[in-house]
Amino acid sequence: MNLSIFENAKSYLSESLEKAVAAQDDVRQWKFAISNLVQATELFFKARLQMEHKWLIYEDVDKRKRSVSIGQAANRLNALCQLNIDYGEGNKNKPTSDLLLAVRCRNDVTHGGFSIETEQVYLFFRILNYISYFCDSQFNLSVKTLCSTSTWNKIISDKEHIQEQRNSAAKLIDEKSYTELIECPICGFETFVVDQGTNTCFTCQHKEYAFYCENCERITLESELNWDRDDENEICNECWYELCKAQEMEDYLMDQKANFHLHDKD
Ligand SMILES: [Zn+2]
Numbered sequence: 001m002n003l004s005i006f007e008n009a010k011s012y013l014s015e016s017l018e019k020a021v022a023a024q025d026d027v028r029q030w031k032f033a034i035s036n037l038v039q040a041t042e043l044f045f046k047a048r049l050q051m052e053h054k055w056l057i058y059e060d061v062d063k064r065k066r067s068v069s070i071g072q073a074a075n076r077l078n079a080l081c082q083l084n085i086d087y088g089e090g091n092k093n094k095p096t097s098d099l100l101l102a103v104r105c106r107n108d109v110t111h112g113g114f115s116i117e118t119e120q121v122y123l124f125f126r127i128l129n130y131i132s133y134f135c136d137s138q139f140n141l142s143v144k145t146l147c148s149t150s151t152w153n154k155i156i157s158d159k160e161h162i163q164e165q166r167n168s169a170a171k172l173i174d175e176k177s178y179t180e181l182i183e184c185p186i187c188g189f190e191t192f193v194v195d196q197g198t199n200t201c202f203t204c205q206h207k208e209y210a211f212y213c214e215n216c217e218r219i220t221l222e223s224e225l226n227w228d229r230d231d232e233n234e235i236c237n238e239c240w241y242e243l244c245k246a247q248e249m250e251d252y253l254m255d256q257k258a259n260f261h262l263h264d265k266d
């Protein structure tokens with residue numbers, strides 16, 4: 001293993017932890033905490049690929065010029081080391097993976113409309129959880145050794161605070177016997193309550209309009225809807241795509257029919 005990639009990964013991670021602590025006084029630091037965490041993750045993935053073979057960090061192993069992106073690294077690790085790293089785009093059955101969300105956050109591609117920093121806090125801790133597990137299982141590296149005790153204690157207390165929020169949300173949901181729950185787009189916990197138009201996450205207090213898709217009856221959040229759609233129907237993205245495709249096919253068949261008649265006259 002080329003140590004410089006591994007050492008680099010460690011320093012990005014330690015920088016990320018410092019930024020997360022700085023964010024307690026200045027929420028704008030969350031973005032940098034996440035950017036550094038994404039950078040660290042990408043480098044840890046490459047370091048792990050190098051353990052298999054040093055050429056595997058290249059996009060094209062024959063040319064060996066550009067190195068792999070974080071998504072390619074994840075795919076390669078999944079195929080070679082059976083790691084199950086989730087780098088998927090969201091669909092009807094599952095939300096977009098945390099890693100992809102974090103990469104978008106680093107690249108400044110955000111979906112507006114609600115407090116971005118709150119979203120970043122939860123995302124940061126989900127990825128930190130994952131990368132801690134990854135470092136421990138793949139490199140036998142404990143993440144807390146990368147920062148001072150006081151920094152680590154602050155990180156842990158933030159993490160525990162989130163866990164407490166989640167636990168009290170779960171307790172409240174249980175007491176009120178709510179059953180229509182979905183994963184919250186902000187905190188990622190399945191504590192967003194849709195029952196009787198509650199439309200609120202009990203962990204992070206995020207509120208937004210939620211409805212049942214008129215077509216497949218799946219609970220759909222307004223923020224999940226594609227921005228470029230111009231319909232007024234309360235249907236989910238997938239059903240909307242299906243309808244568009246069906247409409248295009250119908251138009252195509254009509255055109256074909258029209259052409260056919262034209263030829264008929266010849
Ligand atoms: Zn939430």
Ligand SMILES: [Zn+2]
Pocket residue numbers: 213214215216217218235236237238239240
């Ligand atoms: Zn639908």
